[in-house]
Amino acid sequence: MVTLQAFQPLIDTVQGSLLLASPEDGRIYCANQLACILLACPQSDLLKCSIYDFLPDKNEAYNLCRELAGNNMIYNRGMQLSTSAGRTFEVQLSARRILLDQIPLLVCSFSDRTETKVLSQLLDFERQLVERSLNIVKTLKEEGGQSDDEDKLTGVVGMHRLMSSAHAETSRARRYGNSLSGLALELVNIPEMVPQEDDGSAYNHLIRLASSLCLQSSRDSDLVARRSANTFVILLPHTPIGGANEMGRRLIKSLRQLTFLYQGAEHQAAACVGISSLRSEESSPMPMLERLEEALTKAREGGANYIIKLP
Template identity: 90%
Template sequence: MVTLQAFQPLIDTVQGSLLLASPEDGRIYCANQLACILLASPHSELLKSSVYDFLPDKTEAYNICRELAGNNMIYNRGMQLSTGTGRLFDVQLSARRILLDQVPLLVVSFSDRTEAKVLGQLLDFERQLVERSLSIVKTLKEEGRQSEDEDKLTGVVGMHRLMSSAHAETSRAKRYGGSLSSLALELVNIPEMVPREDDGSAYSHLIRLAGSLCLQSSRDSDLVARRSANAFVILLPQTPIGGAHEMGRRLIKSLRQLTFLYQGAENQAAACIGISTLRPEETSPAPMLERLEDALAKARAGGANYIIELP
């Protein structure tokens, strides 16, 4: 089915979950990103599976095949699917047999009916955690609330937005079984900014370079925030602690290649890094961020180029 590869960019734009499969045995040829997420199965693994592997009731596969043989289409049927990890969830499913360039195909689309309910629970959950979230923000910021000027200087978001995203990503990780990690980077040889209003100082130059490096090293799904005057926090969805460590190693290596002039001398940039990850039993990002703060403190005590993990 090489010709179907051309349809991958197209089906990735579909808002719902979409699968293209064999009408005979349900073997999946193409799947969009949302289908991979809802079925909790990587794209490469999904292409080795059958549509019917995700039916918790195997007799349902026979009923679907018989109904498609008679009517050629199933529309908006309420039923259950099972993820790759065995979690059951309610869906509205449609399926139809088609001919594409004389090749028979089974087109399956489905949407998660529990989404609206979970979103409502998420809003209630976030309201309950507002007070604790504000406390964590205060702990993470050594120099208090960040100003708009600091955000303009670095080009990254503030900690309030990161905290909001951390709660949403935690709920998403718990729902779909993914990983969530966080990384804190602190520059250890910051020059004094004299005067502090001088955006062309060595201080501002180094901070801008560090912020730019963090952004360039992150993915579209990651979020980089300014933690304090000389530190950044990066939220890493769908990333285990090993991936976060590799990112930290690359950041330190890249920072060591940056230089800045201060009082007539050339200096090499250096940083230390703390890393933490969300534990399976945790339903809030707060414990992960508390461990992140502890990891960064230990790395700061070690000095330049230290990476400390507290899973």
């Protein structure tokens, strides 16, 4: 076995777990460090064991021996191994009988599928998150139609600038532990736009009144953007969700005092509000904006004067 021990520095460089064992009884001659780690067994103890000791299903030992006798090789078989403490885990195992200086050997390599499965789940989650983020951006572009930094009708910023500010404020909030909230206000009884009247239409008049009210109710650090025809989004740095809720209540109360003429009759302005805030574990504004959209959808279903919060 002196010859086999000379292979120890070599097999320690192998990325996967590697064992050299007896084809007859599975007694382990050599093992690299990763195999010792995954089997939770010190190398000195591992060399006293058989590879078959780490099979939780003892019938599997018979199946492996029979398959190796017939094919001389097993490649990437999904199965279970157990650690020296009895914890089972999923592996991909390959094995082959070889002759080394006329000494028959069983070479076994295996990789932990648990880590691969977790990594796959993380990649799937990341892909889903990216898809949702892209859908939000797509929706904001389609509904708002605003790629400029400023909305021409109201003078508030466009969604392109708000998104840039949202990322910057999220980074600032994470760095200094500040709160960050978002508020979406949607007018629910907006009149039809009359293109012939253009700037003098009731539609444009109400939109301007609503944007002016949002600007008057916000602070210098806040950012008001027009998201779609009748929806405004307000980014609220240094503001917990309770402060955003209070602002939403004030906006709804003030809007109810606004009136506009449409088809010869006087109408009262009304709106619904969705609110969300950045969570401590979030490093991107996208999840908050996604909840903000969901909150506004629920508020829209409730109708005028509804406020829905999704922290």
